[in-house]
Amino acid sequence: MIGFGQAGGKIVDKFLEYDRRTGSEIVRAAVAVNTAKADLMGLEQIPQEQRVLIGQSRVKGHGVGADNELGAEVAEEDIGEVQGAIDGIPVHEVDAFLIVAGLGGGTGSGGAPVLAKYLKRIYTEPVYGLGILPGSDEGGIYTLNAARSFQTLVNEVDNLLVFDNDAWRQTGESVQSGYDEINEEIVKRFGILFGAGEVRQGQEVAESVVDSSEIINTLSGGGVSTVGYARETVERKGKSGGLLSKLTGSDESIEDQLDSANTTNRITSLVRKAALGRLTLPCEIDGTERALLVMAGPSAYLNRKGIERGRKWLEEQTGSMEVRGGDYPINNSDFVASAILLSGVTNVPRIKELQQVAIEAQDNINEIREESEANLQNLVEDDEDELESLF
Numbered sequence: 001m002i003g004f005g006q007a008g009g010k011i012v013d014k015f016l017e018y019d020r021r022t023g024s025e026i027v028r029a030a031v032a033v034n035t036a037k038a039d040l041m042g043l044e045q046i047p048q049e050q051r052v053l054i055g056q057s058r059v060k061g062h063g064v065g066a067d068n069e070l071g072a073e074v075a076e077e078d079i080g081e082v083q084g085a086i087d088g089i090p091v092h093e094v095d096a097f098l099i100v101a102g103l104g105g106g107t108g109s110g111g112a113p114v115l116a117k118y119l120k121r122i123y124t125e126p127v128y129g130l131g132i133l134p135g136s137d138e139g140g141i142y143t144l145n146a147a148r149s150f151q152t153l154v155n156e157v158d159n160l161l162v163f164d165n166d167a168w169r170q171t172g173e174s175v176q177s178g179y180d181e182i183n184e185e186i187v188k189r190f191g192i193l194f195g196a197g198e199v200r201q202g203q204e205v206a207e208s209v210v211d212s213s214e215i216i217n218t219l220s221g222g223g224v225s226t227v228g229y230a231r232e233t234v235e236r237k238g239k240s241g242g243l244l245s246k247l248t249g250s251d252e253s254i255e256d257q258l259d260s261a262n263t264t265n266r267i268t269s270l271v272r273k274a275a276l277g278r279l280t281l282p283c284e285i286d287g288t289e290r291a292l293l294v295m296a297g298p299s300a301y302l303n304r305k306g307i308e309r310g311r312k313w314l315e316e317q318t319g320s321m322e323v324r325g326g327d328y329p330i331n332n333s334d335f336v337a338s339a340i341l342l343s344g345v346t347n348v349p350r351i352k353e354l355q356q357v358a359i360e361a362q363d364n365i366n367e368i369r370e371e372s373e374a375n376l377q378n379l380v381e382d383d384e385d386e387l388e389s390l391f
């Protein structure tokens with residue numbers, strides 16, 4: 001996992017914290033790349049030797065502002081430094097690269113596509129992007145940066161997973177505490193998804209467990225992806241029945257049947273909630289090319305029938321012929337969650353809106369630039385052009 005720029009670094013840092021907290025082992029290795037020294041110093045989990053400061057000769061550790069063209073140039077010039085950090089990673093042990101970046105800024109916005117292009121040339125492992133779109137209140141330049149970076153990055157990665165800050169921002173919060181919460185959401189959603197592909201020691205290996213190859217197959221074919229998520233708290237129980245059966249001593253088989261029907265219903269309703277609720281990138285799910293349903297939770301609360309029904313329902317809703325599904329048993333958890341990866345979505349009004357605002361911003365910027373050149377000319381030159389410059 002490579003975090004490019006401030007948002008990218010912070011999110012990868014959060015993934016590491018999530019891994020430590022839950023034992024998910026999603027991140028085989030983490031690297032942070034930035035042009036701003038202070039941003040790298042603010043990270044907590046990523047090891048010091050895996051933090052790469054680029055562009056020192058150009059920006060002296062102060063960042064590129066929101067200039068993503070400069071971000072791209074600097075990444076190109078110093079790609080060797082990034083490679084140096086990747087050299088310390090046993091790449092043969094990773095399933096894929098994931099480059100995380102905020103697309104509205106400068107360093108990540110410009111650098112992520114450069115790095116993706118480079119990694120694809122050097123390695124055979126898939127290279128995915130996790131791109132963060134700016135909030136619409138961030139202003140024209142951020143929107144323009146994001147629209148240009150999005151377009152470039154989609155073409156360089158094997159799949160671009162998108163998270164839209166705009167859909168997740170909450171009013172009345174400071175930007176920082178707002179981001180902390182948003183980053184938790186990002187890590188929770190993508191964590192369940194990526195965590196599903198990892199087989200941990202001591203984990204029950206159910207028949208229908210999701211394998212990393214299923215995630216890779218769902219993402220293959222490229223394009224843009226979004227993730228839905230829903231969860232419900234459940235009581236912890238053993239595999240042999242609910243709390244109720246122990247208290248009442250009621251007939252095990254009827255109890256089991258009821259349990260199984262409840263489990264199935266819970267799963268199908270969680271699948272609907274995840275797909276129809278807020279997606280990381282809001283879009284129309286009809287027309288999705290491929291999908292993957294992951295049901296996570298204690299194995300006593302997961303059943304094949306529920307997942308099969310959920311999968312069928314997703315097929316109908318998306319019109320896709322390629323909907324995969326499986327379990328992610330987490331036996332010490334007190335919740336059941338469904339995470340749905342919708343890959344190859346094309347009906348995304350938010351992207352069209354972003355592009356429209358970006359074009360307006362671009363036109364305005366050009367207009368203002370021309371105007372201010374003319375204004376400066378007017379100010380500096382005397383009206384009758386009687387004065388001459390020294391040289």
Ligand code: GDP
Nearest residue numbers: 005006007102104105106107108109134135179
């Ligand atoms: P860079 O360092 O030049 O790549 O730029 P930043 O990463 O600071 O900012 C780029 C964009 O990312 C901003 O416009 C925000 O939309 C977004 N952003 C910044 N920090 C965070 C964060 O912690 N979480 C999330 N979700 N988005 C962030």
